[in-house]
Structures are given as C-alpha cells and as structure tokens.
Amino acid sequence: MFRKIFLPCAAGLFAVLGASAANAEDGGLNDMQIAHIAYVAGQIDIQYAEIAMKRSHNADVRAFAETMLRDHKSVNDAALALLEKLGATPEDNPTSKSLLASAAAKRAELKALKGAAFDRAYAANELSYHQFVNKTVEGTFIPAAQNAEFKDLLGVALATFKVHESHAEKLVKKLGK
Amino acid sequence: MVAATSQRANVMRSALWAGLIALIAGGVLSLATSASAETHVVEMRGFEFFPAEVNAAIGDTIVWINKDVVPHTATAADGAWDSGLMETDDEFSLTIEADTSTGDYVCTFHPNMVGVISLD
Ligand SMILES: [Cu+2]
Numbered sequence: 001m002f003r004k005i006f007l008p009c010a011a012g013l014f015a016v017l018g019a020s021a022a023n024a025e026d027g028g029l030n031d032m033q034i035a036h037i038a039y040v041a042g043q044i045d046i047q048y049a050e051i052a053m054k055r056s057h058n059a060d061v062r063a064f065a066e067t068m069l070r071d072h073k074s075v076n077d078a079a080l081a082l083l084e085k086l087g088a089t090p091e092d093n094p095t096s097k098s099l100l101a102s103a104a105a106k107r108a109e110l111k112a113l114k115g116a117a118f119d120r121a122y123a124a125n126e127l128s129y130h131q132f133v134n135k136t137v138e139g140t141f142i143p144a145a146q147n148a149e150f151k152d153l154l155g156v157a158l159a160t161f162k163v164h165e166s167h168a169e170k171l172v173k174k175l176g177k
Numbered sequence: 178m179v180a181a182t183s184q185r186a187n188v189m190r191s192a193l194w195a196g197l198i199a200l201i202a203g204g205v206l207s208l209a210t211s212a213s214a215e216t217h218v219v220e221m222r223g224f225e226f227f228p229a230e231v232n233a234a235i236g237d238t239i240v241w242i243n244k245d246v247v248p249h250t251a252t253a254a255d256g257a258w259d260s261g262l263m264e265t266d267d268e269f270s271l272t273i274e275a276d277t278s279t280g281d282y283v284c285t286f287h288p289n290m291v292g293v294i295s296l297d
C-alpha cells in the first residue's frame with residue numbers, strides 16, 4: 001500500500017519510511033539500507049584504489065585508481081547530499097557488514113603482492129568487483145528503490161560504475177595474464 | 178506657437194529616428210561579426226561529449242560544460258590543450274586559432290569519452 005503512494009520531495013522521508021515499513025514485512029531492502037550498501041560499496045573501492053596508489057608504479061594502473069578515487073567520492077558525496085536533503089540516515093545491515101568483511105580479506109590479499117603481480121590482481125579485482133556491484137545495483141537496488149530521486153541517483157551511480165567496469169576490462173587486457 | 182512647437186517636435190522626432198536607425202545598423206553589424214565567430218556548446222553528460230563532433234571555423238569558440246556528477250576533462254589527443262579537472266557545472270572554453278590542435282580529443286579520466294573538432 002505505502003509503495004503506491006507517490007509523494008513530492010518535501011515528504012520524501014515519509015515515503016522512504018513508509019516503503020521501509022512495507023519492505024520490512026516482505027523481507028526486502030528498504031531505501032536506507034540500499035543507500036548504506038551503495039555507500040559502503042563506493043568506500044570499499046576507494047580503499048582498493050588507495051592501496052594501488054601506494055603499491056603500483058604502473059602509469060595505467062595509477063590513472064585508473066585515481067579515477068576510482070575521484071568518481072566514487074563524487075558519487076558518494078552526491079548520495080550524502082541527497083540523504084541530507086531528504087533528512088534521511090543510511091541504515092547499517094547484514095549485507096553492508098558482509099561486503100566490508102570480504103573487502104578486508106581482499107585488501108589483505110592485495111597488500112601481500114607487489115609489482116606486476118599486484119597490478120594484475122588489482123585490475124582483476126576491480127573488474128570482478130564492478131561486475132558484481134553493477135549486477136546488484138541494476139538487478140536488485142534500482143527495482144527495489146522507492147524514492148524517485150534516490151532511484152535516479154542509483155541510475156547515475158550505475159552509469160558511472162559501468163564505465164569503470166569497461167575501463168577495468170581494458171586494463172586487465174592491457175596488463176596481460 | 179503651435180507651429181513652432183510642432184516644428185521642434187519634428188526635429189526631435191527625426192533625431193530620435195536617426196538614433197534608432199544608427200542603433201539598428203550597429204546591431205546588424207555586430208550580429209554580422211558575431212555570426213562569423215560562433216560559439217559551440219559541448220555538454221559532458223552520461224560519460225559522453227554532446228555533440229561528439231563539432232564543426233568549427235577559425236575564430237569560433239567551443240565551450241564545454243560538465244553536466245555529470247563526476248569530474249571530466251576535455252583534452253587534445255596530442256596534449257596541446259587541456260581543460261584540467263572540471264567539476265560538475267564547470268565550463269572550459271577554447272577559441273580556435275589557425276594553430277590550434279583540432280581533431281580528436283578525450284577525457285583523460287575516462288578513456289572511452291572521445292570527441293572530435295573538425296575544421297569547417
Ligand atoms: Cu570523463
């Protein structure tokens with residue numbers, strides 16, 4: 001019922017809260033949980049890029065990592081600005097927690113490598129990570145999102161991450177096996 | 178008295194007309210000069226340059242505007258000119274001179290973003 005109610009942005013928070021009540025019943029994610037996961041996903045890629053900036057001497061890898069730092073920060077800043085406008089707070093959840101746990105393991109793995117082996121592992125992880133995130137954003141988050149502005153922002157994020165995915169694909173090819 | 182007044186009014190009216198004609202002529206002249214030096218706007222939107230190709234003549238100006246959430250650049254493929262980092266809503270303009278490097282240009286942050294300046 002709540003999901004059918006369309007409200008302009010001043011009442012956006014109530015739309016979000018209403019949706020969250022409706023979704024909690026059927027076990028789906030609400031907007032504030034999705035926002036939390038999407039934000040965490042961006043932070044994780046920023047952390048991978050920070051490792052690359054410390055460890056890689058390859059110009060292509062460093063340029064890619066700098067773009068990840070710049071773009072994920074911009075998208076996350078846009079998300080924070082929207083949440084502030086809606087007066088909403090992202091909600092921690094098990095998906096965010098498990099994403100963070102597997103990212104910590106991946107960071108430890110990357111930090112054990114150096115030189116060309118690091119570059120290849122970083123690029124391969126960027127490709128698979130963006131593929132996974134894009135599948136989730138496109139297949140789950142965007143269809144589930146209730147607030148129209150939030151849904152639009154997820155679309156912008158998806159467009160950005162798809163560009164990153166194809167950039168990562170080229171990087172993987174260039175670095176070779 | 179009445180005749181004299183209307184005479185003065187006529188003089189004033191013709192002075193006004195002369196002024197108006199001068200204004201219009203000036204306007205037409207400046208339109209003529211600005212028509213020969215065009216401004217082309219290219220938006221950076223959805224990780225593409227819109228339009229991707231600009232046909233410009235020497236003296237024209239190209240203005241790039243970033244409409245995306247993330248930063249972009251407009252950079253000559255040969256590096257001859259470079260907007261540097263453009264945040265959302267930042268603008269960069271380039272006036273085409275005889276020795277300006279035209280042809281392909283890119284966003285250095287997103288190698289898939291490619292545009293072309295072709296000379297008229
Ligand atoms: Cu770009």
